[in-house]
Amino acid sequence: MNVVSAMPAPAADVRLLSGNHACALAATAAGCRFFAGYPITPSSEIAERLSLELPKVDGVFVQMEDEIAAMAAVIGASMGGLKSMTATSGPGFSLKQENLGYAAGAEIPCVIVNVMRGGPSTGMPTRPSQADIMQARWGSHGDYPLIALAPASVREIYDETIRAFDLAELYRTPVVLLYDQVIAQLSETVALGAAHPRGRVERKWASGPAADYKPYAADGDAIPAMPLPGAGYRTHTTGLTHAEDGFPTQNPEAVTRNLSRLFSKLDGRRDAIDSWETIHCEDAEIVIVAIGISARAAMRAIEECRAKGVRAGLFRPVTLWPFPQAALREAAAKAKAVLVPEMNTGQLRLEVERVLAGAPVKGLNLFSGEAIAPAQIAASITALAKEVR
Amino acid sequence: MQGARTEIRIGGTGGQGLILCAKMLAAALAADGRRVAQSQTYEPTSRGGFCKADLVVSSGEVDFPLATAVDHLVLLDQLAVKPSWPLLKEGALVIADERLCPKLPPGDDSRHHLPISRTALELGSERVANMVALGALVALSGICARGRIEEAVRKATPRGFLHLNLDALAAGFSIAAEPIPAAAS
Known part of the structure; x- marks a missing residue:
């Protein structure tokens, strides 16, 4: 579908919106209730807007001491049960990589926005690039699957931000939203009235007898159920390779079984993920x-x-x-x-x-x-x- | 399909409020029912360096949202001439500040060297040069009705600066109306 030409004719609900603001508005529409970040050009408008929007929906906005801590806070908030997100750019995306790997390995749903600016290193803070395409996929160490979405217009940033939350929650995976500085700071007339109908998904929560619960045991769908804190399920989360019970193991069979499941989780759903x-x-x-x-x-x-x-x-x-x-x-x-x-x-x-x-x-x-x-x-x-x- | 496309560039240096005035114009045009794409380039400093704010205005969808052939160019600093001039359409409208952007390359453009920053200074603050320029741009290009841009300025201005901004906008309309011969370059 041609997303750009599919924009409806100007109507009463047409508004002028920047890409970063569209991302922020879509996040709250998707049910995001926690944002932790550290401001960095050209992504700062996402944090700025969410600092205004999240309090309106009883959400939490935290400006952390740096990008590493922000990513860690997002993982913690997600484990606490909230749809969570961070946004960054360039060097900030590099800093988040270790914890992003943790989220991938421990299967913590979260959305990471990376607005691509010129690099390497501090690079060109106010200039666009598309040089994080490979980093988005391979930025953290080890072998792990991940979803990255690449919108091309303000309207599509809105839609894909919502889809990012849906995919993260449904499949217990970090989702990277990747777009360049031009689209981020571009303002376009958009009609959000006809925007993405999704954004109401709930992750798979643990149910059934607490005594039988194993945090990384998955049934046929390869997606383990997450325990809602306080619901009575004993759990253990670690960056170490773990078995179905969540505790560290280096048992070759358990390690192979877990990583294979991790990959099969996305591989088996390409019809829903590919776009x-x-x-x-x-x-x-x-x-x-x-x-x-x-x-x-x-x-x-x-x-x-x-x-x-x-x-x-x-x-x-x-x-x-x-x-x-x-x-x-x-x-x-x-x-x-x-x-x-x-x-x-x-x-x-x-x-x-x-x-x-x-x-x-x-x-x-x-x-x-x-x-x-x-x-x-x-x-x-x-x-x-x-x-x- | 892409409708009739008009491109506007406001160029100068960082700190002149170019992006703000482009956003006001974009809001006015959006309120008019036009499709607008507004982009900018700036330096990582709060003052100085080449800065530009572009608008692509269309009756239909905007496929490529960045400027490729500029119909209306506003220049508030000499620095903005070099990167903007190659994009000028034949017969384009060029509005340049006579003090801050005195030298323009030869061309077949319709040029207006106006006392934009001087007018702002006379109003009490060079900071409103962007509003003077905005008034002159709307007056000379006819891109939207005067009421529309006034409404957009009202909406986007903190109360304490509203009178100054509106006075500056009006002054822009006035200096655009005065018959000023095209400066020889």
Whole structure:
């Protein structure tokens, strides 16, 4: 579905909203009642807005001493039963990685927003990048699954923030919401009246006899039930590898069983997790794969190229991790070449090359702190079309 | 499909209130039922450095939300000329502060060198140069009705500064109405 063109015509409920504010409003709409964070450009408006919104719904807003503590507080609040979130950018996302791994390993639902700014290190605080694509997936040590969502408009930030909470709660997993500084601080006219109907999911809570409860024992759905504090269930949570009873173990069978279940939890639900948008891929000789503001530029470039007789199309992963590989293979089945414009040196291209092994894949990489312009993409499409014709 | 697209850039240096006045204009246009995308670039300092606030205004959806071909350009500092000039459309409206942005490259634009910052100083604060510029921009571009922008300024201004902001906005309309010959550059 074309999310941007699907925006309804201006109506009474149309308002001007920035991406970060849309994220904050969506969080409370999704039932988020705890935010801990440490302000960092260009994500600070999320915290700022939530400091105003959360008290209105009896939620808790805490400005912590740093990003590490903020991530830890989010995990604690989630274990306490609240839908919880943090938001950060660049160096802050790096600092959160160890605890993010804890949330993945201990299966604590939470949402982590990372607004991508120029890096490495302190980098360019006020400039956009898309260079955390791989960090979002592989940033913490060890082997763990994770979901990352990559919205491309203010409206989509709203929808995907709600979906991030739904996925986190349903599957007991951290969900990263990943978008660039341009989309974060862009204000767009949006109609929230017709916004995402979801956001009312409840995680699977422990029920039944307390004596039989094992915190990491899962039935057929691979999702262990969480104990609501005070409900009478004995539990143990640790960053150490654990068996079904929650206590540390290095027993090879138990370790293998637990990690396999952790992966199968998401692998078995790709139909519900994967999401993407395709535009004009049916007859496209050149398929573009892009996210965020680069995808918005690609939409314009495609129209310009089609007007000149070059059949271009767009495949836009909305769920970035796990990567919607089956959908990309289908969308690019007839393409002669694939172009990956991104604000980094070629991270998304690596994944596209893996998925479309053997197909010609070119990158268009800009890492100057500027967004890629439609004209740059159009020029690359035209050149690539000449090469492969 | 994309409707008729108008692009506006307000360029200057950090601290001039460019983003604020772009947000006010965006609110006025949104209230008019227009689709608006408003973006900005700024430096990690609270004052100084190149700063710009862009608006893409459309009757239909805005696909690419950043400026690519600017119809109306406001320049409040010489620093903003170089990064903005290549984006100017043929025959674009250019409003430049005569004191802070005295030199403009040659072009076929419709240019207005106006005493924006001087007018703000005469009103008592250079800080309202953004409001003067906003008034001049709305007057010369006709992008929205005067009532709309006044309403947006009212909504976004703390009470203590309301009179000053509205006076500055009105002064912008006035200096735009005065016949000022295009400055030779």
